[in-house]
Amino acid sequence: MQIPDIIIAIDGYSSTGKSSFAKKIATELSLLYLDSGALYRSVTFYAISNGIIAPSGEIDRQTLCKSLHDLDIHFEDRGNGSETYIGDRCVEKEIRSLAVSDRVSPIAAIQEVREYVDEKLREFGKKKRVVMDGRDIGTTVFPDAEIKIFMTADPMIRAQRRLKELESKGEKNTIDEVLRNIKERDFIDSHREVSPLVKADDAVVLDNSNMSIDQQLDWVKKLIKDRFNID
Numbered sequence: 001m002q003i004p005d006i007i008i009a010i011d012g013y014s015s016t017g018k019s020s021f022a023k024k025i026a027t028e029l030s031l032l033y034l035d036s037g038a039l040y041r042s043v044t045f046y047a048i049s050n051g052i053i054a055p056s057g058e059i060d061r062q063t064l065c066k067s068l069h070d071l072d073i074h075f076e077d078r079g080n081g082s083e084t085y086i087g088d089r090c091v092e093k094e095i096r097s098l099a100v101s102d103r104v105s106p107i108a109a110i111q112e113v114r115e116y117v118d119e120k121l122r123e124f125g126k127k128k129r130v131v132m133d134g135r136d137i138g139t140t141v142f143p144d145a146e147i148k149i150f151m152t153a154d155p156m157i158r159a160q161r162r163l164k165e166l167e168s169k170g171e172k173n174t175i176d177e178v179l180r181n182i183k184e185r186d187f188i189d190s191h192r193e194v195s196p197l198v199k200a201d202d203a204v205v206l207d208n209s210n211m212s213i214d215q216q217l218d219w220v221k222k223l224i225k226d227r228f229n230i231d
Helices: 018-029 036-049 061-070 098-108 111-127 137-141 155-168 175-191 213-228
Strands: 007-012 032-035 073-077 082-086 130-134 147-152 204-207
Touching: 007 018, 007 137, 018 032, 018 130, 018 213, 032 036, 032 082, 032 111, 036 061, 036 073, 036 082, 036 098, 036 111, 036 130, 061 111, 098 111, 098 175, 111 130, 111 137, 130 137, 137 147, 147 213, 155 175, 204 213
Parallel strands: 007 130, 007 147, 032 130, 147 204
Antiparallel strands: 073 082
């Protein structure tokens, strides 16, 4: 399907499959996929690795903000698809751990961190023809995006999906631990002072609780066809 030069902004709750959905769209429609969550997770992983986050969860905000000036987070494709790097190190596996998930929301709530990530994302999106997922893409990063989608799903279904993902990576967690993490992230993301998770006024809601990835792809294709009068 040929589509015009547009930006597709996908926001929504954690573990709704935003990244998988966005990647599928990018592959099917020949768009560039940008993973904003990977940038926030990479900042979080960097902070954990360098003792900027204490075991108690306290964040040395001053040190973190100073570090952002020289923090090189980027995407590279070395034959395995787009992966996240900090400098020369691939951190794609490490940033998806539950340890990072437990700390990413407080890090993402810091204004300087959001400004750092938003600047990188806007640079990537200047040429359009991108699909991007996150928490504030349609409200803050690309408020003029031609297509805005807000994803949601039942919390227990999201927890089951997340648990399966973690198990595939060799991590041992309980469904209660994962559900707790999801609910905590929902609350923090929705109540932070800077760019809280909210549905953009012109976003279309996608509840994918009982939808396969292919059904979601069919749904977005129809949305685009109707929006741009594509046969």
